[in-house]
Amino acid sequence: MSKPHAIIIGAGFTGTATAHDLALRGFDVTVIERGDICHGTSGRTHGLLHSGGRYAVKDQESAIECITENTILRRIVPQVIEPNGGLFIALDESDLAYAEQFIESCEECHIPLEEIKPQEALRREPHINPRVLTAFMIPDGTFDPLRLALAFAGTAKRNGAKFRTYTEVKKLITDGKGNITGVNLLDLKSGKSAELYADIVVNATGAWAGEIVETVGVNVPVKPTPGVMVAFEQRFVQRTVNRLNKPGDGDIVLPQRRMVVVGTTSFEVDSLDYVPVLEDHVKLMIERGAQLIPAIAGAKIRGKYMATRPLIGGGEGRSVARTFKCYDHKEMHNLDGLVTITGGKATTLRAMAEKTADVVCTKLGINAPCVTAETPLLSYRQYYLQPNEDFS
Ligand SMILES: Cc1cc2nc3c(=O)[nH]c(=O)nc-3n(C[C@H](O)[C@H](O)[C@H](O)COP(=O)(O)OP(=O)(O)OC[C@H]3O[C@@H](n4cnc5c(N)ncnc54)[C@H](O)[C@@H]3O)c2cc1C
Structure with missing residues (x-):
């Protein structure tokens, strides 16, 4: 019997x-991407492997997803992670007042935490604000965004998945009876159009998820929410430093290679085609970052950039949940053959894939359990070592 094609x-x-995930469950997989790997939001993410501490008080569903997936990713893809931990630091009375709720919520979400004295926090991270009043260690980490995606892609490629990059999906194809049967493509290198058919189409276009399904007249409740980040030319800290308070703008500084990156903001845009790096947001990142690490005020900026979160559901800005959702368009719009996965975080990528592959398998009547939580990923290099399919 031939394999199902996704x-x-x-x-x-x-x-x-x-x-x-789908390659491991026996699918013939073709990934279509209009740029290269990580062309969208994933290429410009902050890079924090969340422990869930940031969400524990207000969004426990996301917090539990984060600590669960943080633990799994450390096991299956340690080669792209700096398991350096994270600090939450209190700098004023309001931060101190948040501590009690923070401890309680982390315990409820099973996020291990250790309170440490200001002197100890400063011993571990000499560049943090010397006015630190108390600090908590939690199992945050940092990851290399491109290598994280490449490790998944390279392992998928080794298991037979094909990656068709610089190819844009222009439209979903319907059979006129309420089923999606494939996609219309434009090869951006050759300028040639083509059709590709499959048993199932997975829309994993993040913030652009609404644009794809609009081609067949339906919608998904994705809320593109950009944020600005600023990188500085010195690695002032070895672990993530968070402000001990409810999530806000510029309250995380994390090390990436020889830099630190301060993030982020949260705003809404009308068009995804042009999202500006707003100068007042950059100024705010410098101000807020310098509260956590005073040396940031005089540090040389290495880069200012932005990316767009694909958030789901109602609410405004930071009140929107950071969890994810897989939409079966048969249930939503009586449109079979299409699922959309969006929302979530980099940290929860494996769980998002598991949920999507479960929905796909159920729809196609395939009994193949998920094994990604126990399957170590290959080196990111595998993506380049594996020869590319010739699609011409
Ligand atoms: C500022 C910011 C900071 C963040 N920091 C963190 C963090 O520290 N830790 C964390 O865990 N998460 C973080 N996140 C969240 C995380 O980055 C995102 O949830 C994640 O990158 C989304 O991945 P995705 O694959 O769903 O979307 P994307 O990475 O955007 O992938 C969608 C892809 O679809 C492609 N595409 C779109 N339309 C088409 C088409 N028509 N044809 C072909 N291809 C198409 C795009 O080119 C893109 O490559 C952050 C997000 C933002 C915005």
Whole structure:
């Protein structure tokens, strides 16, 4: 019997992780991406492997997803992670007042934490604000965004998945009876159009998820929410430093290679085609970052950039949940053959893929359990070592 064919649109964290999962469950997988791997949000993410501490008080569903997946990713893809931990530091009375709720919520979400004295926090991280009043260690980490996606993509490729990059999906194809049967493609290198058919199409286009399904007249409740980040030319800290308070702008500084990156903001845009790096947001990142690490005020900026979160559900800005959702368009719009996965975080990419592959398997009547939580990923290099399919 031939393998079921799945088309995945988008090669960010979500699309590459889903390709890996479906390839392991016996699917013939084709990933279509209009840029290269991590062309969208995933290529410009902050890089914090969340422990869930940031969400524990207000969004426990996301917090539990984060600590569960943080533990799994450390096991299956340690080669792209700096398991350096994270600090939450209190700098004023309001931060101190938050501590009690923070401890209680972390315990409820099973996020291990250790309170340490200001002198000890300063011993571990000499560049943090010397006015620190108390600090908590939690199991945050940092990851290399491109290598994280490449490790999933390379392992998927080794298991037979094909990656068709620089190819844009222009439209979903319907059979006129309420089923999606494939996609219309434009090869951006040759300028040639083509059709590709499959048993199932997975829309993993993140913030662009609404645009793809609009081509067949339906919608998904994705809320593109950009944020600005600023990188500085010195690695002032060895672990993530968070402000001990409810999530806000510029309250995380984390090490990436020889830099630190301060993030982030949260705003809304009308068009995804042009999202500006707003100068007042950059100023705010410098101000807020310098509260955590005073040396940031005089540090040389290495880069200012932005990316767009694909958040789901109602609410405004930071009140929107950071969890994810897999939409079966048969249930939503009586449109079979299409699922959309969006929302979530880089940290939860594997769980998002598991959920999507479960929905796909149920729809196609395939009994193949998820094994990604126990399957170590290959080196990111595998993506380049494996020869590319010739699609011409
Ligand atoms: C500022 C910011 C900071 C963040 N920091 C963190 C963090 O520290 N830790 C964390 O865990 N999470 C973080 N996140 C969240 C995380 O980055 C995102 O949830 C994640 O990158 C989304 O991945 P995705 O694969 O769903 O979307 P994307 O990475 O955007 O992938 C979608 C892909 O679809 C492609 N595409 C779109 N339309 C088409 C088409 N028509 N044809 C072909 N291809 C198409 C795009 O080119 C893109 O590559 C952050 C997000 C933002 C915005």
